[in-house]
Amino acid sequence: MNKKIIVANWKSNKTESEAIEWFKEFLVSLNRSTDQSAIKDKEIVICLPFTLLPVAKKFITENSLLIKLGSQDISPFDEGAYTGEVDGRQIKEFADYVIIGHSERRKNFSENDEILQKKIEMAKKYGLTSIFCVQSENDFIPNDANIIVYEPVFAIGTGNVDNPENIQKVLSGINQKTGKGLLLYGGSVDENNIKKLSEVSMVSGFLVGTASLDPKSFFNLLSKC
Numbered sequence: 001m002n003k004k005i006i007v008a009n010w011k012s013n014k015t016e017s018e019a020i021e022w023f024k025e026f027l028v029s030l031n032r033s034t035d036q037s038a039i040k041d042k043e044i045v046i047c048l049p050f051t052l053l054p055v056a057k058k059f060i061t062e063n064s065l066l067i068k069l070g071s072q073d074i075s076p077f078d079e080g081a082y083t084g085e086v087d088g089r090q091i092k093e094f095a096d097y098v099i100i101g102h103s104e105r106r107k108n109f110s111e112n113d114e115i116l117q118k119k120i121e122m123a124k125k126y127g128l129t130s131i132f133c134v135q136s137e138n139d140f141i142p143n144d145a146n147i148i149v150y151e152p153v154f155a156i157g158t159g160n161v162d163n164p165e166n167i168q169k170v171l172s173g174i175n176q177k178t179g180k181g182l183l184l185y186g187g188s189v190d191e192n193n194i195k196k197l198s199e200v201s202m203v204s205g206f207l208v209g210t211a212s213l214d215p216k217s218f219f220n221l222l223s224k225c
């Protein structure tokens with residue numbers, strides 16, 4: 001059986017102390033649960049702001065927590081004179097995954113297909129598993145992208161989750177076009193709708209924004225899929 005992949009996207013949220021509090025509370029929930037079903041058979045990836053990666057890695061290591069870390073962006077360049085950028089080699093010190101092509105980056109930071117292609121190449125070069133976000137099966141999908149997320153803008157942060165039939169249709173289209181099998185859905189996934197969304201046969205997992213910011217909500221969500 002393939003593991004379900006659940007990716008938390010914290011976006012631009014939380015300070016160091018808030019992040020530690022989140023991990024502590026998550027651990028309490030986990031230790032309270034008898035069967036560990038929240039994390040069993042799942043690949044759980046928390047994508048944090050760069051500033052929080054070191055402290056999260058320390059907490060995870062010290063507590064032997066079965067959680068992986070990811071970043072929410074990567075420089076399209078190698079190390080060097082690129083003010084403000086964080087490159088793949090730096091990210092790999094702390095993380096195994098990277099989100100690329102999120103609609104918020106495309107919109108607010110003018111990321112186009114050419115830049116996204118370069119970012120995918122950098123992720124590959126440094127052994128980071130890329131989580132590539134698209135709006136539809138017609139979007140550009142780089143050959144080397146590892147995990148593809150269908151995340152329609154209308155569903156992001158709105159509570160308007162896409163319907164299971166359409167999710168199945170879009171993911172099938174992506175699968176036919178690219179041959180890729182690790183396909184996620186993202187957009188207003190929460191503890192109340194994840195069970196139903198998990199029944200969509202093409203879905204290998206989820207990208208979760210808002211519902212991942214509260215450790216209890218996130219833990220409940222994990223327990224239901």
Ligand code: PGA
Binds near residue numbers: 207
């Ligand atoms: P949301 O965000 O779960 O708050 O809709 C998802 C995302 O943008 O990754």
